[in-house]
Amino acid sequence: MAALFGSRVRKLRTAAGLTQAELGEKTHVVSSRITQIERSSGAKPTLELTRALDTALVADNLLIDLWPYVYREAFPDWSRAFMAHSARAVSIRQYAAHVVPGLLQTEAYARAVLSVGRSLKNEEHLAERLSARLERQERLDAPDRPDLWVVLDEAVLRRPVGGWGVTRNQLIRLLEVATEPHITLQVLPFDQGEHDAMGGSLTVLTLPDGTEVGYTEGAHYGQLIEDPEEVSRFAVTYDRLRAVALPPLMSLDMIRSVMEGNHRGASVPSRSDRRRLAQEQLQQSGGGRLRGGGRRIPRRRPRP
Numbered sequence: 001m002a003a004l005f006g007s008r009v010r011k012l013r014t015a016a017g018l019t020q021a022e023l024g025e026k027t028h029v030v031s032s033r034i035t036q037i038e039r040s041s042g043a044k045p046t047l048e049l050t051r052a053l054d055t056a057l058v059a060d061n062l063l064i065d066l067w068p069y070v071y072r073e074a075f076p077d078w079s080r081a082f083m084a085h086s087a088r089a090v091s092i093r094q095y096a097a098h099v100v101p102g103l104l105q106t107e108a109y110a111r112a113v114l115s116v117g118r119s120l121k122n123e124e125h126l127a128e129r130l131s132a133r134l135e136r137q138e139r140l141d142a143p144d145r146p147d148l149w150v151v152l153d154e155a156v157l158r159r160p161v162g163g164w165g166v167t168r169n170q171l172i173r174l175l176e177v178a179t180e181p182h183i184t185l186q187v188l189p190f191d192q193g194e195h196d197a198m199g200g201s202l203t204v205l206t207l208p209d210g211t212e213v214g215y216t217e218g219a220h221y222g223q224l225i226e227d228p229e230e231v232s233r234f235a236v237t238y239d240r241l242r243a244v245a246l247p248p249l250m251s252l253d254m255i256r257s258v259m260e261g262n263h264r265g266a267s268v269p270s271r272s273d274r275r276r277l278a279q280e281q282l283q284q285s286g287g288g289r290l291r292g293g294g295r296r297i298p299r300r301r302p303r304p
Contacts, residue, residue, distance in 0.1 A: 005040070012058075013038075047138075083136070091149075091206035092203065094148075094149070095150075102137075140180075151187075174255055178252055186247070189246060213225065
């Protein structure tokens with residue numbers, strides 16, 4: 001697919017009467033980058049560069065439509081269908097057991113995560129995966145951005161992925177994105193004990209037509225669940241995790257505590273204290289539910 005993409009760029013460039021240097025100038029890259037693309041050598045084009053090429057060559061979205069297929073070999077088979085569904089989802093609910101979800105990762109944190117694993121081939125393969133992951137994050141700023149609700153296991157906060165400096169910057173990023181109205185973060189503390197999703201991460205996606213799909217993932221496997229009954233069970237499991245996790249405001253306090261304490265002894269309230277504090281928050285907010293950084297969501301009135 002990379003060779004096909006490069007061939008199309010070369011034909012469109014020739015038809016437009018442009019040299020590689022002229023096309024590079026129009027797309028703000030050096031001419032050698034155009035040479036790499038046309039010969040399908042070096043790093044694969046990013047989505048941003050693909051859009052620039054499509055515009056400069058008046059390709060009528062041909063190159064943009066080809067781009068996902070250029071990247072299809074960058075990730076294992078079992079993750080591609082999930083990524084395709086995620087790109088369309090109107091709601092994303094995730095439980096992350098080991099690392100921060102890809103949509104919220106900093107570049108340094110993502111590089112550290114993607115640098116390990118049996119399916120990684122070489123540095124070029126790593127660059128392709130990293131570029132694709134960062135491109136997918138643009139969806140959170142798009143007009144059709146999904147609602148994102150993430151439950152992070154406490155282990156995610158305490159594992160120094162890429163070293164403490166990288167992890168600290170990642171925690172800062174979490175505090176920043178939690179202020180967005182479409183993003184909610186909760187932390188599931190260690191003291192909650194065992195739960196139904198132990199051993200792997202869990203995601204439930206709601207698609208534009210209202211259907212839902214589930215996805216579970218471990219270190220070297222992933223499974224897409226589309227059977228409605230099975231997806232419904234996964235959704236219930238997720239709701240249970242969300243119910244026993246720290247409320248959003250307390251979750252952000254815990255993230256700050258871990259960040260400022262350099263991973264040493266962040267204070268976690270007991271279950272009874274959490275219930276009491278959550279009730280106090282509700283009372284102080286006038287009875288509304290709190291999410292994210294203190295945003296109030298009016299309580300629904302019971303039906304008569």
